[in-house]
Amino acid sequence: MARSPQKKTSAPASGNAVTADLVAVLVAVTDGTPKIMTIAGGSALPSGPFEFTHRSLQTALRAWVEAQTGHPLGYVEQLYTFADRGRSGDARSPHSVSISYLGLTREDRVGEGFEAHWSGWYDYFPWEDHRDGAPAFIAKTIAPKLKTWAKAAPSPTLQRERWQRCAITFGLDDRDWNEELVLQRYELLWEASLIPEANHSRGREASVVPGKPMTADHRRILATGIARLRAKIKYRPVVFELMPAEFTLLQLQRSVEALAGRLVHKQNFRRLIEQQELVEETGAMAADTVGRPAKLFRFRHAVLAERAVAGTKLPLSRT
Amino acid sequence: MARSPQKKTSAPASGNAVTADLVAVLVAVTDGTPKIMTIAGGSALPSGPFEFTHRSLQTALRAWVEAQTGHPLGYVEQLYTFADRGRSGDARSPHSVSISYLGLTREDRVGEGFEAHWSGWYDYFPWEDHRDGAPAFIAKTIAPKLKTWAKAAPSPTLQRERWQRCAITFGLDDRDWNEELVLQRYELLWEASLIPEANHSRGREASVVPGKPMTADHRRILATGIARLRAKIKYRPVVFELMPAEFTLLQLQRSVEALAGRLVHKQNFRRLIEQQELVEETGAMAADTVGRPAKLFRFRHAVLAERAVAGTKLPLSRT
């Protein structure tokens, strides 16, 4: 970084010039399946060079997505910025800075005739879907391979630490599954060389763990996005960005479950939603359903103005 | 942004080249005062061009800080990336991308003879310190000015919305103070032109609200860092990065209070710390104290390996 702080309003780019890329994790939920927008046959996230004709990064991303989908992007949040020195390893290739964003939409909003597709995100992270319990291949395939990797550590202490890390992130040894550790799990599998992208020497030692790979570090970026979203839905009403204008409480629940990758207690879910006054009845009832018909609800946009957003966990004094 | 996703491994920079800057919010807590590292007489955060000789942004930041302070940087976290088209407004000046980081250290680790200084962060955000109750000037100065600003909105509805926003972020009208809304408060004051930095036409209409200004958007970046840190200390044991090797529970509590800007219930704070097994006794007692001497504790680094980190708020099913 800097030589000296004084030089911060620094000299024009010389050897210092880079290119800026945007990478987008665009999420939608359709029929209980979380999907992401992909290009290149599902092997990459939509991305492209940043055009400085826009006022801010956020504006640039919105403009681009709207051009692609024909509809405004509901919720946008910056994820992370990566810097590569010469992405391809070629020393002369330009340095690049990749700025990644998370965006929430609805699949049906996307116009036809684009090269982009929607892919289920569990295609890329099959071990993340615990809605029907932990996938069998975690115990059958992943856990043994991780154990082997842990045992390959040089010292017994390091072996224990490695395995403890595996057990925590994957909920092994009777630990609870923590759905938010998406990135940690991906990084662990990467370190253990169980991810195709990790084997730099041109994809031999092919996919040792199920899950579709992606270009460069796109799957890591996706993991970051999923983790962020799974954390966010717990303290911010962002799920509604993924819902149609009217929905039943079960549909809402299914969307949350799709994102979280685990099931939710129905009655408690409803209690939570209603006591927070997040929704209001439309008066209409859902049609075409099995079982007792459900009321239709809509999101109360007013709550966004009414309430602040943060949570607390300190033993605060009210005095 | 992108014209077409296909072009993502895009052409070398032409009109697209930018410079990459790092901006650091380096925090320490000394004697119950949260401090940040500043340069230029306290009017700017340390920053400088990113050198692509490093493997990653994080590495670059660490290396730079270690060169400055002579000690490793405990905790580092990326904050946000901003893009400006021509920072100075000069259309021909290079576009820049500023990547900001939050870092935690201890003041005494910094070597002497550097141009950097430590400034109390409440010098820049005096309205954020509620340890002795809400500062009087919030009710006396800020609230009335915000009321005026709210009333200046075109329609009655907008006026009410504006005021509601003010009341929420500043805890007015008998609302609770939410210490995490640091950025929201800064942005609100900015919008209401109560912040010198907001008055683009060369600092007339000088500081209408107490608090030291900063260069460019540095105070906004600092607000982002404070907000992030205030949120983080509640669910991650990062305070310990700011503590000496051994400390009393009261010292620990004072540090948390310094960061949060509000007081904490002593007994409950201890209960929380101890039941989470975050610390262990050193056996020694604190010297040079008034009142009954306190036990000295040290951070149990093992907890970082033992436990995962995330929290939950969904009505999950355990079955």
Add this chain to the structure above:
DNA sequence: CCATCTTATGCTCACGGAGAGTATAAATGG
């Protein structure tokens, strides 16, 4: 028409965490 299935919706219970207060112990300086 009834039995059964499915989903919707209302209500209760138990447990644990968090805010708050009381009480006692151990040091210091007059």
Add this chain to the structure above:
DNA sequence: CCATTTATACTCTCCGTGAGCATAAGATGG
């Protein structure tokens, strides 16, 4: 010895949350 300051141990009360029971309201098949 007493006032003061800080340390430390308990207790009490709410309330949020996980969990389960019970009932309602529709469809479907015999």
